[in-house]
Amino acid sequence: MTQSSSWLLSRAVNILLVSDLHYSLRHLDWVVEQAPDFDAVVLAGDHLDISSNVPLESQIVVIQTYVKAIASVTTAVVCSGNHDLTARNEHSEKSAPWLQQAEPTGAIVDWETLDLDDVRITVCPWWDGPETRADVAEQLRRDAETRPRVWIWVYHYPPDDTAVSWTGRNYIGDPDLNRWIEQHKPDLVLTGHIHDSPFREGGSWLARLGDTCVINAGRMPGPMPAHAIIDSASGTAEWWSPYGRASEQLWPATTGAQ
Numbered sequence: 001m002t003q004s005s006s007w008l009l010s011r012a013v014n015i016l017l018v019s020d021l022h023y024s025l026r027h028l029d030w031v032v033e034q035a036p037d038f039d040a041v042v043l044a045g046d047h048l049d050i051s052s053n054v055p056l057e058s059q060i061v062v063i064q065t066y067v068k069a070i071a072s073v074t075t076a077v078v079c080s081g082n083h084d085l086t087a088r089n090e091h092s093e094k095s096a097p098w099l100q101q102a103e104p105t106g107a108i109v110d111w112e113t114l115d116l117d118d119v120r121i122t123v124c125p126w127w128d129g130p131e132t133r134a135d136v137a138e139q140l141r142r143d144a145e146t147r148p149r150v151w152i153w154v155y156h157y158p159p160d161d162t163a164v165s166w167t168g169r170n171y172i173g174d175p176d177l178n179r180w181i182e183q184h185k186p187d188l189v190l191t192g193h194i195h196d197s198p199f200r201e202g203g204s205w206l207a208r209l210g211d212t213c214v215i216n217a218g219r220m221p222g223p224m225p226a227h228a229i230i231d232s233a234s235g236t237a238e239w240w241s242p243y244g245r246a247s248e249q250l251w252p253a254t255t256g257a258q
Helices: 025-037 056-071 097-105 130-145 175-184
Strands: 014-018 040-044 075-079 113-116 119-123 150-154 188-191 206-209 212-216 227-231 236-241 244-249
Touching: 014 025, 025 040, 025 056, 040 056, 040 188, 056 075, 056 097, 075 113, 075 119, 119 130, 130 150, 130 175, 175 206, 212 236
Parallel strands: 014 040, 040 075, 119 150, 150 188, 188 212
Antiparallel strands: 014 227, 113 119, 206 212, 227 236, 236 244
C-alpha cells in the first residue's frame, strides 16, 4: 500500500504528539488546554522524572490526573518510556503497570489498539528484556493481520541510525523497531526518547524508512513543549518548538474529507 492511496480517509483526523514531558506540569497544563482541538493526543513516553525530588508514587498520581483530564475531552493515547518503569511484569522484566490504571479514564495505553474510523493506532510499551520484546513483536504481528487503511504505531524508542535518533554525537535507537517497520510497513510511527534530535545538525524531527514516516518532536524547555501536529486532510505534519518551526508534506492531501 502506497502513501498516495492509504491516506484517503473517510474523514480528517488530527493528532497532537508530545513526548518526554518528564513531569513538567507547565507543559502538561499546555497539553490539557490544547487537547479539545484534536481527535487524539499522543503522549509518547517518559511521563515521570526519575531525577525529581518528588516521589515517583506522587508523580504517578499527578500524571494519571492529567491523563484523565485529556481523556475527558478527546482520545488520549499513552505509551510507556524508560523513565516510567516502576515494577516488574510476569517475565520479571521492568514495566509500567501504573499506566493500566489509567484505563478507566478511557485512555488507550500500553498493549492496546485504537481503531479511529480508517486509522488504527497500536500502543507499544517500552520493553526491558527479551520476553517483553517478543510480546511486542507478537502484538504487532497480530494487529497487522487486520490492519485498516492507515496504521500508526506509538513507540517511545525511535528507530536506530535515523535522524530522529541522532544525539549530535551518535545514534541511539532501537534496531528491533527498524526490523519491525521493514516487516510490517506502518504508515506512521510516533516516538520520543532522544530529546536533542530536532535541535542538532544531522538530526531531525522527521525520518522516512521507505514509505513509513517517523516523528520525534524532541524536548526543549520553554512555555510550550516541542510537539508535532499531524493533519490527515492536508497530508502534513507540523513541528513546533520554542526554538523553531517546520512543516513537511507526508502524503498527498485527502480529497473530499468530511
